Structures are given as C-alpha cells and as structure tokens.
Amino acid sequence: MSDDLAAQETAREQAYVDKVYAQLAVAAGNAQALAKEGHERGRLGHEGGLVERDAMVFQAARRIAQLDAAHEGLVFGRLDLHPDLDPEPRYIGRIGLRDAERESLLIDWRAPAAAVFYQATAATPQRVIRRRVLRSDGASVVGVEDELLDAEALEETGADLPIIGEGALMAQLSRARDRTMHSIVATIQAEQDQAIRAPSRGVTAISGGPGVGKTVVALHRAAYLLYTDRRRYETGGVLIVGPSGVFMRYIERVLPSLGETAVALRSLGEVVDGVRAARQDEPAVADIKGAARMAEVMRRLARQQAPGSPTEFRLFYRDDVLQLDRGSLGRIRRQLMSQGPRNRQLPRVPGALLDALWRQVRGERGRERGRSSFDEDLLGDQRFLDFITAWWPPLAAPTVLAWLRDPELLARISEDVLSAEEQRVLSASWTAMPEQPVGRDLTVQDVPLLDELRYALGDVPDRSDDEASLSDTSLLEGGHDMAELMTAADREYAPSGRAWAPPTHKIDDDPFAHVLIDEAQDLTPMQWRMIGRRGRTASWTIVGDPAQSSWPVPEEAAAARAEATEGKALHEFHLSTNYRNSSEIYDFAAAYAQRVGLDADLPTAVRSTGEEPQVVEDVADLEAAVREAVVDLAGRVGGTVGVVVPAARRSEVNKWLASWPELGEDAAGARAAVDSTVQASGEDRVVVLTGLETKGLEFDGIVVVRPQEIEDESQTGRATLYVVLTRATQLLTTVS
Numbered sequence: 001m002s003d004d005l006a007a008q009e010t011a012r013e014q015a016y017v018d019k020v021y022a023q024l025a026v027a028a029g030n031a032q033a034l035a036k037e038g039h040e041r042g043r044l045g046h047e048g049g050l051v052e053r054d055a056m057v058f059q060a061a062r063r064i065a066q067l068d069a070a071h072e073g074l075v076f077g078r079l080d081l082h083p084d085l086d087p088e089p090r091y092i093g094r095i096g097l098r099d100a101e102r103e104s105l106l107i108d109w110r111a112p113a114a115a116v117f118y119q120a121t122a123a124t125p126q127r128v129i130r131r132r133v134l135r136s137d138g139a140s141v142v143g144v145e146d147e148l149l150d151a152e153a154l155e156e157t158g159a160d161l162p163i164i165g166e167g168a169l170m171a172q173l174s175r176a177r178d179r180t181m182h183s184i185v186a187t188i189q190a191e192q193d194q195a196i197r198a199p200s201r202g203v204t205a206i207s208g209g210p211g212v213g214k215t216v217v218a219l220h221r222a223a224y225l226l227y228t229d230r231r232r233y234e235t236g237g238v239l240i241v242g243p244s245g246v247f248m249r250y251i252e253r254v255l256p257s258l259g260e261t262a263v264a265l266r267s268l269g270e271v272v273d274g275v276r277a278a279r280q281d282e283p284a285v286a287d288i289k290g291a292a293r294m295a296e297v298m299r300r301l302a303r304q305q306a307p308g309s310p311t312e313f314r315l316f317y318r319d320d321v322l323q324l325d326r327g328s329l330g331r332i333r334r335q336l337m338s339q340g341p342r343n344r345q346l347p348r349v350p351g352a353l354l355d356a357l358w359r360q361v362r363g364e365r366g367r368e369r370g371r372s373s374f375d376e377d378l379l380g381d382q383r384f385l386d387f388i389t390a391w392w393p394p395l396a397a398p399t400v401l402a403w404l405r406d407p408e409l410l411a412r413i414s415e416d417v418l419s420a421e422e423q424r425v426l427s428a429s430w431t432a433m434p435e436q437p438v439g440r441d442l443t444v445q446d447v448p449l450l451d452e453l454r455y456a457l458g459d460v461p462d463r464s465d466d467e468a469s470l471s472d473t474s475l476l477e478g479g480h481d482m483a484e485l486m487t488a489a490d491r492e493y494a495p496s497g498r499a500w501a502p503p504t505h506k507i508d509d510d511p512f513a514h515v516l517i518d519e520a521q522d523l524t525p526m527q528w529r530m531i532g533r534r535g536r537t538a539s540w541t542i543v544g545d546p547a548q549s550s551w552p553v554p555e556e557a558a559a560a561r562a563e564a565t566e567g568k569a570l571h572e573f574h575l576s577t578n579y580r581n582s583s584e585i586y587d588f589a590a591a592y593a594q595r596v597g598l599d600a601d602l603p604t605a606v607r608s609t610g611e612e613p614q615v616v617e618d619v620a621d622l623e624a625a626v627r628e629a630v631v632d633l634a635g636r637v638g639g640t641v642g643v644v645v646p647a648a649r650r651s652e653v654n655k656w657l658a659s660w661p662e663l664g665e666d667a668a669g670a671r672a673a674v675d676s677t678v679q680a681s682g683e684d685r686v687v688v689l690t691g692l693e694t695k696g697l698e699f700d701g702i703v704v705v706r707p708q709e710i711e712d713e714s715q716t717g718r719a720t721l722y723v724v725l726t727r728a729t730q731l732l733t734t735v736s
C-alpha cells in the first residue's frame, strides 16, 4: 500500500464528509428558523400561542444542541456491503442526516441499519466486504483505517476497495490518555455492541475484568436507550451512578459528545436530590455505616421524640384543666406513627390532640359550647399552636441525622443492633456534625442513611393535599410551587419534570425510567437500598467486577442488590478483552491477583508494548526513588501520570511533587488532586491519588508508592491494589 493511495482515499472521503457538513449547516439553519418562528408565534399571542411557542422553541433548541454536539468527528464509519445488498457505501455517524431529497446521507450509529458496522467480523462478515473507520480532526479527515471482512466477496465482485491502515482499534488503543474518557463510537467491538444494544427490560448485568470497556459500554448503552425510546427515557429520566466525583468528571463528556445531554450523572454522594457529599469516611467507619442493619437504626431514629420537645401540655378551658402528660402524649404519638411516615401525619396532629383534650372537658360550660367551638377556640389559641409545632415539628432528614451527635441517643436506638465498639466508632464520626448539616458536613457514607431517614420521615404534605385538614397551613412548611418554575414545554414533554425541571427534592420525584450503576461491586447494602428506591419501576443496567470490590461482606451486598431489583428478569453479558492495559502490565496485575488469592475474572489484553512493569525495591530514600520514577514516566508518555499512594502518605507525597522543579506546571495538577481548594485545570498531567480514588480511571503511566501499605490499609486492600495495578495503559512502576 502506498502513501499516495492512502492520501487519495482520504481525499475521497473528505469530499463526502464535506457534503455531510454542508447538510449539517442546512439542518442547523432550519432549526434556527424554527426557533425564530416559535418566538414570533409567542409574540403574536394567539390562542395556545405560548404552549406552541414553548414546544417549538424547545424542540428547535434540542435539535440545535444535538447538531452542535455532533460536530466533532461527525462521520466516522463507512461500510461497503455486497453489491446485491446495497451498491452504495453506507456512512455511519454520531447522528442521522438526510439530504434535500430525503435520501440518507448519514446513518445514526444507533439505528438498526448501523448495527452491522459493529457486529460484522471476518468470521461472520454479514455481507460486509470492507469496514472503514475515518479519523478526523474537526471537519478534516486525517486518515482512514480499513478492515477487509470478506476477501472472497471482494475478489468475486471485483470491487475497487483498497485496504488501508493497521486497523482502527489498535490505533485508537495506543493513543495517549488525557483526563477524560472519550467515546469509542467508531471502534465498538462485537461483544460490546451486544451489551449496548440489549433490549431494555429488567436488569442488564455487564461483567468482566479490568479494562474490558464496562464503563464506556454502559455510557453508550445509555445513549442507545435514549435513541430507541426517547420519550420514555427523557421524560422518566436516566440516572447514571458512579463511585466518585472525580470519576463522574472523568466520564462526563462521553454522553454529550454523542449528542445526549438529558441524563443525570451522579456520584454516590450525590444520589439524593439537593445533597452533594464528597468526603469519604475511614474504612472502619464506612463498613458500619454501609451495613444493612443501619436501616433498622434509621427507622428507630425516625420515631424518636425530637430532642428538647415538650413532654406535657396544660391548658385551662372554661371550668377544666386540660392536661396531656408524658403517658398520654406517648400513646397519641404511637397511634399517629402507626399510620405512616411521621411528616405525613402533620395534618392529623391537631385533630388527634383535640380528641384527647375534648375527652377531658367535663364542665357544663365547655360541653355546652360543643366540639366544633372547642376546636375553633383551641386552634385560635397561640399556646396550643405553639405546642403543636414544638411537639410535632416538620422534620428534615439532615436535622434528624444530627441528633446522632448525642451518644446516649445512639446507644438507645442501636441496642441489639450495634456493638458498643461500633457505637463508639460511629459517635466519633458524628461529633463534629452541626445541628443543620449540609453537603460538606456529610460523608458519602452518610448519604444513604439520610435517604433512609427521608423515607422513614416522609415529605411534609403540600398545602394542596386533600388530606390536609388544617385550615391554618402556616403551621406547615409546604413545598414551593413548581408551576412557576416550569415552562409549558417542560410540562408538555416532561410530565415528571425529570430532564428539564430543577429538582424538587421530593420523594415522589425520586424514581427514574432507567438506572445505570457503574462499579457496582463497591455498593454497600445501604447504597443498594438508596438506589433501589429510585429504580422500582425502572429498567436497570448494572456494571461491575467482583474482584475489584472494596466492600468486605459481599453476601450482604448481594442480598441488598437482589432486593433492590426484586422481580426483574436478569440478562447477563460478559466482556472478555482488556483494551486498557498493555499485555505486559495486565499479566503483571493478573499474576498478583492469583498470588494473593483474588477470585478474579481474567480478561485477555490485546496490545503489547514490549515494556515490562518496573519493580523498584528496598529504596533507602523514598522521595528520591519516587521522584526518579515519576520524572521518568512523565518523560516517556504523552498523556497523564498517576502517582498512587497509601492514604496516610498522601499529603507527604503531594508536598514532594510540588517541590520538584522538573515537573514544572505538572506539579500544580498534583496539588489540585489533593487540595480541593485548588482548581485542577484540564492540562494537569501528574496527579496524586489514593488507591480507592483510582477506581474506574486510567492513566498512561502509574507509579505505585509502597504497594504493601496500600494492601494493608483495609480489609479489602488486595482488591484495591489489584485495581491500582490495572490503571496504566503504557507504563507501570512500583516503588517499595
């Protein structure tokens, strides 16, 4: 194959791609015109004008966003099929486009007609003769990579289809990594495609060892589902949950680059509307907070009397002293609590108290005035109203969680559930919590506890609720009125308000139409419960690798997972090729997994670099050795370098990095990774992370500092170290 031929083929493809971009400009112009027309209609103010305007503007805006997003690498594939089947080549792209005659110019990668692009192999060519991947920079085609799938057919038909390049996959895999994940839409492999296009029903479980593409496949699956049933998934919402904020930032560009923006991406600390927790508890604390038995502790907590609330009430009424003592108030409380979540009982509280008080009215003057006048009198009496608010206040979950600062209360509610030592560990983690904790005061492990409490407490009923029997609703803190916040189009297209409305922070708005969990092996039972509540009527995609789990009691997590997805049929997919690590690095990691007895699912790594991992041992000066390793790797790879350290050495190593002049600008990135007050820029090449923080991420080079300490740090340290050893694409060095 000559360079001339490659250049000639590239130029030919450029001509087609130019045609597609010209059509994209036409489509964008049409969408702009539609948006303008929508605005005009609104101005004319005819009947239904507003709704119509909003709907038009909304649709136009979505189309414009989609066209914008598709701009980069718009056309990436070409299929040459057997001429009997289709004499014209088919072009595959991020979106579908037709020309002025409505002829297909570009097929959306998710359309059935594009499936063969991913599924055809040399063993089963499915009438594809040649598959071509176009490499582009913006709108310019910079090269093509071909695969000949059916040599016989090529000969038979005598088609003029030259084969260029070494194959798109290898070219793609050898590229340097930056700090975000990229779409693999041009090189999805057949086994991955099956998982991506699996019908949406029940639970789709995707398993496989490190680097097999579980995350990236899951993200493409979300885009696929939106394509197949846009109305359902856009209105009901798609929730994607990953382990950490760093991970969510790592993956957040993939869906928008596929033209999809209507997906909620949340880390485990952000699953509950309105809460953003990023801090992690120490493993010893996290293991208790995540345990299934904490659900019982939270249920009991939700029933506790609010600390400092009154324990009796006295009032003179006509000839009587009316009194509710501790015992009678306790009875009323139990009776109200038996009818459902505590906050939902708010409207019933005055009635229950009035019933008990009326029974004590014996005097003639009082009895003669009658019950309804009695109710009116008391509801007009500020002392009674004050008592109600103090005795049965509307309670927010964070306030109730903060009651646990009191070790005595914790001891009371966790009797027979938590050991004295466990209570001590938990108390210590909560002593510094303020009375009204917000995001920063909570840890990621507190969030499922908070959610458990939200459900046990229930939402405070809205003013408009039928059951609200109180005339003076100023007693109740109602929810704000959503109607003001939504446009007509929001209501038209998103009945649940999920994709386009701001969060309501209400339990009713928690459920999604599809729930997708990445790194599922790490979910604690309490996290499964939290996510389960958001997916009762949803279809699910669950992605994970048990050997990478940092949760010490897998059976308990498995039971919680089964409960969260109860009644849903399970469809399993397994991925078996590692696309991340060089085979040298993965063999090293796999040997470690086997040596320490991890029951690991070992994929095959396809790419060899000839670079064996370096093991630097018995160093006298740790800083000097780490410095040498980091500088060496940063000089030899084009992309990112991760320095993975035991949690206890984090700030130490970070200080070293900041003081090494030869890293220059790169050191700023290292600082940013450990100090959340420094903003990391996208350019930072060297970052310092703990083992747990590397979950799901990847780097061109990895330096592991004192691997044995990482292993010894927690009960599941071996699995964590296995994760760390499988993060590098090119070079790996361990320093002990």
Ligand SMILES: Nc1ncnc2c1ncn2[C@@H]1O[C@H](COP(=O)(O)OP(=O)(O)OP(=O)(O)O)[C@@H](O)[C@H]1O
Binding pocket: 169, 172, 173, 182, 184, 187, 188, 189, 192, 208, 209, 210, 211, 212, 213, 214, 215, 216, 217, 545, 579, 580, 695, 696, 697, 698, 726
């Ligand atoms: N078909 C593909 N074409 C190109 N790159 C791919 C393909 N499949 C996976 N990759 C790349 O392989 C790397 C690993 O993918 P991903 O992070 O999704 O794997 P994973 O199974 O989630 O890994 P882990 O469990 O170790 O976190 C990523 O860089 C991804 O872009």
